[in-house]
Amino acid sequence: MALSKQQIAQRIAQELQDKWYVNLGIGIPTLVANYIPQGIDVEFQSENGLLGMGPFPVEGTEDADLINAGKQTVTILKGGSLFDSAMSFAMIRGQHVQLTVLGAMEVAANGDIANWKIPGRMVKGMGGAMDLVASAENIIVAMMHTNKKGESKLLKQCSLPLTGVGCVKKVVTNLAVLEIKEGAFHLLERAPGVSVEEIQNATEGNLIVDGEIPEMKL
């Protein structure tokens, strides 16, 4: 069975390491915060100026002056801090944030990512995504393996305007966990019950399958 969005987030959460500062993008990445493994301390950075982001506020305590990068009302945990946008992106470009998790419309086998524009149709802007992907050492892309028409979003080459070049190293989709290196997708894990062949068929970019591929553990 292909993973749900929650399960994709759950799998990505397994990548978190103790003492990491982590930036979570809008959509599936935001859900990662719900699955922090026991026994590790991580702090979430929101690029609009918040470190130590906590869960959504209890109804009635929401504060218009405390939101995340998705403009959702949030809370700040004890030990959290607030700062301006220039300092926020100093943290990001200065590589003080250890992991960035973001969504994508397309990812290519060379590590390129596209997620901000469909020419002539949808132009929302890149927000902080270009700064994040140009700077982060660790980028995990959370996405569906195919689009609504069933076409692969893991491509030889991105067709949409790029957000960043050669920057994505890991992709977690509803079908698989893949590493990007040497110009190819390397299959690391399969979603439970999903065959290598299904993943192969859903991947347009070069897919390397080396030996027995284990199922993800959720």
Added chain:
Amino acid sequence: MINKVVKNAKEALEGVENGMTFMLGGFGLCGIPENSISELVSLGITDLTCISNNAGVDDFGLGLLLQKRQIKKMISSYVGENDEFERQMLSGELEVDLIPQGTLAERCRATGAGIPAFFTPAGYGTEVAEGKETREFNGKMYVLEHAFDAQFAFVKAWKGDTAGNLIFKGTARNFNPMMAMAGKTTVVEVEELVEVGELDPNQIHTPGIFIQRIFQGKDYEKRIEQRTVTPKS
């Protein structure tokens, strides 16, 4: 202390004209200069270039200026929540310069800090870097980005004193401090205007030197874009 206080938004916006470039603080609808925006709407000036991270929503924030076709050009990083904006942009009525959020913040900061340009990795290899100088430092590629030139900056702070010293609250800080530094004339509206001496100098986020005019704001709506809550159990 140099007194920066003006009576109201009307007095604070004296000198704004058609065709000017403005900076407006805020992230989404959080920390936007609501009073100054209302005043710009009632002044009806047009052909404006607005530098602001977002463009408001259809019926609030900068969306109000868009509705009245007062904006000629927007310089933003994300404009996703505004249908009228998208319509004007796709039809070519509105000029739009989309730039990475960190680049936007740093360009504002550079403007106020006397730095004409700087190199950033954001956007290298994308259409954002087209036509711009690129350079390699320590094996990595960077794009040259320039400071802005804005006649007015409109800023919203939580508390301010009569000398223009400012304290922001929560994530309403966002772009406000850098824009405060960057405007040739910086206009600040505050929720609470206090006398000098009432704010602890250790807690000031933006020193008054950057501020030309400050006024007591009123009727803050502080609209929430995405109200996400956990139910009371």
